[in-house]
Amino acid sequence: MMSPITSVVSEAFTRVVGEPPVRGAETTPADVGSWNSLAHVQLVFEIEQALGIRLPDDVLVTQTTVGALVEAAEAALSAS
């Protein structure tokens, strides 16, 4: 059972990257060829728009995982 935030992130991921996160929370850019820096910018933007939040600067760096995005979104939501 996915948390609501996890499903927002993974839907945004699928829309922007063109396929679902293949290894769930563990998915990294190395696993998905089309998760490039351009797609990453869009992905962060879509998550921010969908949840009405502002993610911290370090999330915009591509060295990340889907799980880290979910955690950052949860933190931003509970802080707001």
Place this chain on the structure above:
Amino acid sequence: MNSDAPELIAALRSTTEPGTWQRAAAEVGRFPEAFTSYVRRTVRVRVLATWSSDLLARLLPAAGVAAGIGLEVTQAPYGQVEQELLDADSATRREPPDYVLLVPSTDDLALDTLDTLDDRSSEEMVSDAVQRWSRLWDAARSAHIRVCQHLFTPPAADPFGAAALQFPGSPSAVVARVNARLRASADVVLVDCERLAAEHGLRDWRDDRYWFAARQAVALTALPTLARATAAALAADQGLSRRCIVVDLDNTLWDGVVGEDGIDGVGLTASPRGEAFAAFQEYLLMLHRRGVTLAVATKNDPDLARRAIAEVPGMRLRPEHLAAVVADWRPKSEQLREVAARLSLGLDSLAFADDNPAERLEVRRALPQVDVIDLPASPSDYVAALAGRPTLEPGRLTLADRQRNASYAGLRAAAELRERSASLDDFLADLAMVASVRPVDGALLPRVTQLLHKTNQFNLTTRRRPSQEVAALAADPGWVCLSLSLRDRLADHGIVGVGFTALRGDEAVVDTLLLSCRVIGRTAERLLLRELGRAAAERGCRTLVGCYRATDRNALVAGLYPQLGFTPGGPADGEQRYVLPLSALDQLAAPHIAIDTTQLTASDRPDERTAQ
């Protein structure tokens, strides 16, 4: 999927909501054929940017479709601006696009190095920036590529705060000075990002996190605004802007239904709601002064409608501002057809504003060429529905644009005169037309180029030449390039005709012949051809060769040359050719038009703005 196209187009014209734009961009990318009927011309655009412009480039085709122009977009590698334009071996120069889109970032200016209280330092920075981009313009021009230039946006944070513009060396003032100088140049299509960012909100125009992480100089929420303005500027440059706004009356221009509430019951002075309608009329009036033609299509009793326009208390629009008033009980789509016919405009030159969703739907279904504006529920929001609409972008304004409205008023009077005159001959004689035919020179160039790009119906060959090429032909001794201006006793129409001939031994080939639709049926084409023929005879030619190249818009003139006594000479280069011996030139008489060889009318002087 195709059934979504009209809704998507309507959304793109009225909103900049990022989600809508992303969906539309994906749709236009995936099903381009569903949108081809909205594209009136296609151009190739190469983006040369100093920031990461991929996401902007991705939105441009959708923005183009909304503005009526097909945009085939390619991108130069990030930051390769000089390399692409100055190096003759670059991809841009080897395969020249129609336009280069130059997309700078305020960071290019290196504002951090500015000694803000030293005037010399700021002047140096301003002139360096202007020089950099002007040099790129020159390079593009010599490669026959047109330039579309984004201007700079001021930084949202300025150490001088809200007082910044009082200090010429502040970052904001330097940006404003660079922009002012770039704006002063003619012949470049400008996208004024300073103004756009102010409209959008300077603080929201850029998100520094995205700049630091991904060199994204414009926030993703602002990209639709930027894409839309860019496409609108390109479409306007191609002469694709709507020329006429047709409005409804009841609950559009005034508060209520005149047939029920009476002329005094729909007034604009009595209430805050009335003021909102008055403000909308004032905005329409300003568009009119800018050169947009206004007309009315209303389901009303014709006499009541006319009386109400003249007599409703507080009206800002007067009868003389309305080029046509169609009032009857037919469907709006039929009324719009009549407006178009009366003004000699194509349906794709019309925008239509009506408060009634059912009427809008009927027009959108019956006449997809018309830009249907969804007026919001509250009249206070009417102005915003027109402002920023990509289809209403002004092109380079010439005096002729403003004159057109005066000319339409003259046309209306001419139509009345025609009804009173017994025959066409009497009518033409009554008009007391005076023409002046002059070789194309630098001063006439903006208007002549504008006509080459805008004229569709009375245009024998529809060759859209850029102004540099026209200038070159005008200076070429092997060519005769003439313009014709016309005035009559009702209006001064300004420059309304263009004719070019190429002199080739015995033959003078009429490469270009066009008339503005305002003066069709006035025999001015005879005069223009005769003058072209005379000039050719003086240079030793013996035959005038007319060319007709069919387009989907110029059937009107398919039979022109035979009607004028030319004999068919068979097809060549996909065109029909017709010949007339120059010894028979006198048969091209235009007895109702006097020639003014001396005096320049005011209209022959181009607008100061474009003359720079």
